[in-house]
Amino acid sequence: MSYFMLAVGCTIGIGYMLRNLLVRGKRCKSKAKLHGKTVIVTGSNTGIGKTTAICLARRGARVILACRNKQRGEVAVAEVKEGSSSSEVVFMQLDLGSLSSVRSFAENFLTAEPRLDLLINNAGLFRHGRTEDGLGMMFGVNHIGHFLLTNLLLERLNACGPSRVVTVASVGHNLGKIDFNCLNTHKALGTGTSPLKAVQMYNASKLCNVLFTHELAKRLQGTKVTCYSLHPGAINSDIGRNWSKVFKAFKPFTAFFFKNTEEGAQTTLHCALQEGIEGLSGKYFSNCTVKDVYPKAKDDVAAKKLWELSERLSGLV
Numbered sequence: 340m341s342y343f344m345l346a347v348g349c350t351i352g353i354g355y356m357l358r359n360l361l362v363r364g365k366r367c368k369s370k371a372k373l374h375g376k377t378v379i380v381t382g383s384n385t386g387i388g389k390t391t392a393i394c395l396a397r398r399g400a401r402v403i404l405a406c407r408n409k410q411r412g413e414v415a416v417a418e419v420k421e422g423s424s425s426s427e428v429v430f431m432q433l434d435l436g437s438l439s440s441v442r443s444f445a446e447n448f449l450t451a452e453p454r455l456d457l458l459i460n461n462a463g464l465f466r467h468g469r470t471e472d473g474l475g476m477m478f479g480v481n482h483i484g485h486f487l488l489t490n491l492l493l494e495r496l497n498a499c500g501p502s503r504v505v506t507v508a509s510v511g512h513n514l515g516k517i518d519f520n521c522l523n524t525h526k527a528l529g530t531g532t533s534p535l536k537a538v539q540m541y542n543a544s545k546l547c548n549v550l551f552t553h554e555l556a557k558r559l560q561g562t563k564v565t566c567y568s569l570h571p572g573a574i575n576s577d578i579g580r581n582w583s584k585v586f587k588a589f590k591p592f593t594a595f596f597f598k599n600t601e602e603g604a605q606t607t608l609h610c611a612l613q614e615g616i617e618g619l620s621g622k623y624f625s626n627c628t629v630k631d632v633y634p635k636a637k638d639d640v641a642a643k644k645l646w647e648l649s650e651r652l653s654g655l656v
């Protein structure tokens with residue numbers, strides 16, 4: 340019996356060590372405090388967004404939870420307050436799948452709040468469909484919504500600089516392909532409804548996040564705003580909710596081999612807080628480290644083309 344216990348103990352111990360070695364990743368080392376600063380985190384009612392919000396509130400920031408559902412948003416406000424022992428936590432309704440919602444969020448925010456120091460474009464989804472405005476769902480929410488939101492808030496960010504825009508992309512962008520013909524004809528990154536198509540469109544939407552950040556950095560040269568994109572790691576979150584059968588089967592596996600949301604928030608925090616990375620504006624980070632990307636993810640021509648198309652599709656121009 341005691342040998343059995345020893346074997347179990349060793350297995351747990353070795354498993355724990357392996358997990359720390361292979362899964363956990365680096366932590367954000369900045370000690371920055373954020374008293375008097377205001378941050379927006381999109382999609383912060385669950386997943387890494389909620390944990391990011393808690394970590395920023397703990398450092399003293401006033402945190403705006405920009406979420407699409409009022410009920411879930413209000414529950415998250417209570418959780419973020421409790422998790423951070425801060426009362427400076429506010430819900431403001433934002434549905435990134437609706438251009439009019441993005442516009443009214445920006446208006447409400449700019450009227451109600453005097454400052455903006457950090458914009459964390461974190462929300463993202465992985466499912467088929469169309470947005471309210473007829474854009475492909477993943478293109479519309481993951482990219483266009485954040486594109487419009489960022490542009491509407493840039494003046495305020497600049498007025499409060501030094502300030503930052505942090506966009507949560509994914510390592511999946513490496514395999515993404517942007518089909519501009521399809522974007523022009525279907526306002527979507529692809530057609531079809533299979534799971535494979537979904538992954539392709541998701542990866543392409545994340546390539547949009549990286550190219551958006553690349554182009555934004557150029558346009559921000561000479562201002563007090565810098566920007567970064569990142570891969571948070573493979574995280575045990577709610578992102579697979581619409582593929583429940585497949586994802587549920589893997590839950591025990593992902594709980595061990597994927598990061599938890601606290602580990603998954605570290606690279607976002609690094610990009611938001613780390614002192615001295617301003618010279619890396621426009622770059623992509625993973626595991627709290629700047630990483631080089633494939634030529635297609637820093638392609639000046641594609642980035643400009645995507646920017647101009649996004650201006651039209653978001654109604655910015």
Ligand SMILES: NC(=O)c1ccc[n+]([C@@H]2O[C@H](COP(=O)([O-])OP(=O)(O)OC[C@H]3O[C@@H](n4cnc5c(N)ncnc54)[C@H](OP(=O)(O)O)[C@@H]3O)[C@@H](O)[C@H]2O)c1
Pocket residue numbers: 381382383384385386387388405406407408411433434435436437461462463464480507508509510570571572573574575576577578579
């Ligand atoms: N999980 C991973 O392994 C992984 C890997 C690489 C990158 N990422 C990226 O990390 C980010 C956060 O993902 P997560 O894993 O934390 O996922 P999650 O648990 O599913 O959280 C996603 C958040 O985005 C919100 N959201 C979805 N559609 C929205 C919309 N139309 N308007 C406003 N908010 C919306 C969700 O709100 P609701 O609750 O209302 O749906 C939720 O708060 C995403 O950008 C994702 O692509 C995740």
Ligand SMILES: *[C@@H]1O[C@H](CO)[C@@H](O)[C@H](O)[C@H]1NC(C)=O
Pocket residue numbers: 360361362363364365626
């Ligand atoms: C993160 O980087 C550290 C140090 O560079 C390395 O030891 C670790 O294996 C990396 N972790 C992950 C999950 O990539």
Ligand SMILES: *[C@@H]1O[C@H](CO)[C@@H](O)[C@H](O)[C@H]1NC(C)=O
Pocket residue numbers: 510511512513514515535538539542
């Ligand atoms: C999407 O990206 C992930 C992560 O890099 C990769 O494993 C997957 O094969 C990609 N899928 C497609 C269809 O591009």
Ligand SMILES: *[C@@H]1O[C@H](CO)[C@@H](O)[C@H](O)[C@H]1NC(C)=O
Pocket residue numbers: 466467468580581
């Ligand atoms: C996605 O999942 C959510 C929550 O489980 C559900 O409310 C929604 O109807 C699903 N959407 C689609 C398109 O399957």
